[in-house]
Amino acid sequence: MMSDLAKLLEQIESLDSELHLKDFLLTWEQTPQELEQVLLVADALREMRNQNISSRVFDSGLGVSLFRDNSTRTRFSYSSACNLLGLAVQDLDEGKSQIAHGETTRETANMISFCADVIGIRDDMYLGHGNKYMREVADALDFGKENEVLAQRPALVNLQCDIDHPTQSMADLAWLKEHFGSLEALKGKKIAMTWAYSPSYGKPLSVPQGIIGLMTRFGMDVTLAHPEGYDLIPEVVETAKHNAEASGGSFTQVASMEEAFKDADIVYPKSWAPYQVMGERTELLYANDQEGLKHLEEKCLAQNAQHKDWHCTEEMMKQTKDGEALYMHCLPADITGVSCKEGEVTEGVFNKYLVDTYKEAGWKPFIIASMIFNRKFAEPAKVLKELIERSQKRVEAQ
C-alpha cells in the first residue's frame, strides 16, 4: 500500500506547476500538468485517509465558505476538505452579516480573512457576475496581503460560478481516470454531454460548460447536444473547440440526444437553462422583479416541455458503445417516477449506474482539499512526504 503513495509522490514531484501562485477559478486557466497535479494530490490525500494517515497539515486555521445558492454536496465536500487539512469552517451568511449595508467586496474579503487559510465561494445564479465576483475577492486578498493587512494570502476556491464548476468537473475527471485506469486511457473516448428534460428551470450552465471545457483537454471526443435555443456561453464553446484541437481530440455539436449517444463511451445527460434565459433571469433577480421571474419561469417550463424526448432511457442507452456507456451525473438527477413525473433519466438506467455516480461524487472532498493544498504549498510532494513520515493516525485506535 505504502508503495502506491510513494509512486504518487514521485509523479507529483515530476510535474511543473504554478498552482501555488494562482487561484483555481477556471480549469482552462491551468496547464495540463497542473490539472494532473490536482488529480494526483487528491489521490494521495484519499490514499492517506484510507491508510489512516492524518493529512492535517494545519494545526489550526479557518476555511471560510460563502454559498450564494443552496448546496448539500458541495457544502459537505468543502467541510470535509477543510477538515481533512485541519481547518475549521466558518460560514459567511450574508443574511446575518452587515454586508447588505453597502460594504465593498474589498472590505468584506479582508475582514473575514485575518485568520483564514482558504475561502470557498459558490456564486452560480447570476450570469456574468459569479466568476467576476471571485476575481474581485482575489484582487482584494492580494491587496490585503501586499499592504500587510493579512499575514497570509488565503487560497480561493471556486465552488461553482456562472462559467465553470471546476470542483465538479475535476471530480468527474478523477472518477473517469479511476474508472478507465489512467488519463492516457481517456484519449479517443467519446463523451456525450447532452441536455436532458427536467421539469425545473434556472439550472446553472456551469456543469455542461465545465465538462466541455475540461474533457477536451485530454484528447477525448467531446460531443455536445441540446435542443435549439439551449445554447451555452459562446466563449466557453470556443474554448472547448480550441482545447480539442490542442489536445488531439475533437469537439462536435449535434442536434439530438440519439446522435450524441451514438457509440459514446460516456454519457452525461443533464438539464440546464438556456444561456439567454439565464441572462434575462439575472436582470430580473437584480431588479427583484418577482412578477417577471414568475413569467420567465412559466415560459421556460413551457419551452422545456417541448423536449421531453430528451430522456435518457434504456432504449437511448442502446445507442452507446456496446450499449454499455458509462452514465455520469453531478447529482441530484431528476429521475422519472422517483424525484419527478418525467425527468432526465429513467429509474432503470439511473439505478444501473447508481454506485458509479456515488463514487463520482466521492471524489469531490479530495479534489477540493487538493486545490487548497496545491495553492498553499509550492512543493506539495515534499509536504505530503512529511505528513506521511510524521505518521499521525487519523483515528488513534486503528
Place this chain on the structure above:
Amino acid sequence: MMSDLAKLLEQIESLDSELHLKDFLLTWEQTPQELEQVLLVADALREMRNQNISSRVFDSGLGVSLFRDNSTRTRFSYSSACNLLGLAVQDLDEGKSQIAHGETTRETANMISFCADVIGIRDDMYLGHGNKYMREVADALDFGKENEVLAQRPALVNLQCDIDHPTQSMADLAWLKEHFGSLEALKGKKIAMTWAYSPSYGKPLSVPQGIIGLMTRFGMDVTLAHPEGYDLIPEVVETAKHNAEASGGSFTQVASMEEAFKDADIVYPKSWAPYQVMGERTELLYANDQEGLKHLEEKCLAQNAQHKDWHCTEEMMKQTKDGEALYMHCLPADITGVSCKEGEVTEGVFNKYLVDTYKEAGWKPFIIASMIFNRKFAEPAKVLKELIERSQKRVEAQ
C-alpha cells in the same frame, strides 16, 4: 483518581457487547450489558475530562447533525460529544440544501458521509416516521459501505425520534446511577412517570416512552399515569410490561398523579400530547394543512385545560416516599409562574431540585460521546486505555 478510571476500564472490559455492530436506535434493542457499557464508557469519558486527559480519539473527521425540530440541549450535547472525540460538526440544514428536490434518502445519506464518522438525527415530530427514517439512513450507509462508496461506516445516533429518546433516557439513567450509587441500588425503587399539565401541545411522546422502556430493564417499579386519552404508543407500553417481567421489576398504570406519586422514590412529571393527536398532527403536517393544525391545537389545548390538576406541587410531593422523592425532568420544564401561568410544576418544587435536574442534563454530552465511541470501537476499554496512556492534556497548561 487514576484508580477510578482503572476500575471503570476493568468493568468495561468484562462486558459482552455488540455495540460496535449496530446503531443505538432504541434502548430495548440493546442487551443489559450493552446499556451498562454505554454508562461506563460515558463515566470514563467524563472522568478523563475532569482529570484533563484528552479523549480526542479522532485527529480529524466530521460529525453530521440533522435536526428536524428545534433544539438547544441536544444540539449542544451533540456538539460537545463530537468535540470531546475530535470531530467537527457539520449541520445538514435541509432548508439550505437541495433535498426538497426529491432526492432519495439513500443518496443524501451517502453524499454527506464521504468523510463522516457519525451522523446524529433528531426527527421526533412525525409519528410513525422518525425512527423509520433513521433505519432508512442506516440501510443507506450500509449500502454505501458495502459498495465501496464510503470508506467508513458512520455511526448513527438517535437524537430523539417518534418512539424513543435514548440519549435522554440513558442520561437520566446515568444520573440515577450516580444519585443512588449504583444500578443495583435502583432495584425495587419506584419511579412515577406521569403526565403533567402544560399550556402547549404537540410535545413528543419519546421521553415518557423512553423512560418506561428503559427503567423497566433494571428491576425498578415503574408506574405510568396520565389522564384518559393521553395514551402512549401501545407497542411501547407492551415492551415496558415485558421488560419489567424479565428484569424482576414491575410496570403499573394508574389514573392519577396522586396515585402514581404515592411512595415513589423518583417522580418524572411531564406533559405530552396524546398518541392519537400526534397521529392526526402528522397527517396534517404532511398535508401542510395550516387550518387543520390550528383547529387541532385549539382542541388539544382545550382538552389539556381540563387536567390542570395534574400539577407537581409541594402538596403532591408529600405523597412520595418520606415526601422526598427525587424530581426529574428532561428540561425545559413548564414552571408555574415562571415560564407560563400554569404549568407542570410549581416554582418551589422545581427550585428545590434545580441543581439535580441540571446535573441530570449534564450527562447527555458524555452519553452521546459514549454511544459514538462504542459504535466505532470493538474494544472500547483498550482504546480508552491507549488514550489515558497517551496522556494528552485537554488544556495544555493545567
Place this chain on the structure above:
Amino acid sequence: MMSDLAKLLEQIESLDSELHLKDFLLTWEQTPQELEQVLLVADALREMRNQNISSRVFDSGLGVSLFRDNSTRTRFSYSSACNLLGLAVQDLDEGKSQIAHGETTRETANMISFCADVIGIRDDMYLGHGNKYMREVADALDFGKENEVLAQRPALVNLQCDIDHPTQSMADLAWLKEHFGSLEALKGKKIAMTWAYSPSYGKPLSVPQGIIGLMTRFGMDVTLAHPEGYDLIPEVVETAKHNAEASGGSFTQVASMEEAFKDADIVYPKSWAPYQVMGERTELLYANDQEGLKHLEEKCLAQNAQHKDWHCTEEMMKQTKDGEALYMHCLPADITGVSCKEGEVTEGVFNKYLVDTYKEAGWKPFIIASMIFNRKFAEPAKVLKELIERSQKRVEAQ
C-alpha cells in the same frame, strides 16, 4: 524575532492582574495593568502566529457564541480567536432553540456550558438590557460551577453590549499603540470622537461610549462632539470625566465636528442614535410595535438629515494637526458615494486611511483570544512560554 516574544513575556510577567477571576464586561472595570496585559498577550499571540507557532492551548473544547444582532467582523473575529486557541465554535441560534419557551437565563447558560470554555455574547440593541443580560449569564455560570453542575467556569466575553464594545475599543487601542509606538506615546494626544451623519438609524452607542471610556485611561485628550440631542448614556460620560482626571488627560465636550477636529491627532467620526431614541426603541422592540418602530425611524432619520454637515471631508481633515490626523473607524463606514449617497466620510478621506482602518480591525481576533486566555490562565506568561517551548507549528510545512 524570538526576542520580541521574550520581551513580551517579560512585560506580561511583570504585571499584576485579576483578569483570571473576572469577566471582561466593561473596560472601566479593569485596572490599567489589566488593560495592558490584554494588549500584551494579544501582541504575543499575533507574534506567535506570524512565526508559525501554534497557540492551540486547548486540545478540544467549545466556544459558544450568541449573536442577538447581525455581525460579520465580530463573528469572524470570535471564530478566529476560538480557533487560535483550539476551541470549536458552536453558535446558539435562539431562533432554532427552545429558548422562546420561557426558559430562564440560568438554565440556558448552564445547558450550553457543560463542555464550554468560553461564551461570547453580542447584545447591543436593547438599551439597559444587554450588559445586564451578560451579568445574569455570568451569575448563572458561577452558580453552575459552585453547585458542581459545570466542571469548568467558561470565560464570558462581551462582544458588544448597550454600554460598551470592549473588543472593539481594545482593538482600537492596540492599533493606536502599534501606530504611535507605545502606550506612553499616546499621552497628550488629542482624539476626537465625533458624531457623523448617516442615512440610517438605531446604530448602537457602544462604540463612542467604549472609546471615551477607554481612551481617557491613558492620559489622552479626549474630545466628544455631537449635535444637540445625540447624547450618550450620562453615566458613561461621567466615567470618562473621572478617568481623564485620574490618568492626567482631559475630557472635553464640544458642539461641532470642526471644533473637535481642531489640532486633533486622531479622529473617529461615526454615527450613532441618540440615547433617548435607543431607549424608546427598546420599549417598542419589546412591545413588538412595528408601527411605532417605523414612526420612530422616520422621525429619527428626519432629525439626522438636519446634520448632514457632520461630514468627514478633506476640508474638515485640514483642521487636524498638520492636516494629517489618523482617521479611525470600527467599520463598515458609511462612505459618501460608495455605500450611500451622503454619509459619514468622503471616499477620498476614507481611501487615504483604508489600510489603516483594516489594520485596526485586524487586531480584533487577537484581542478576543487574549481576553479568553487571560480569563482562563492565572499565569499567562508561563502558559505562553510553554506553548512557545512546545513549538508546535501552526502550518506543518513551513
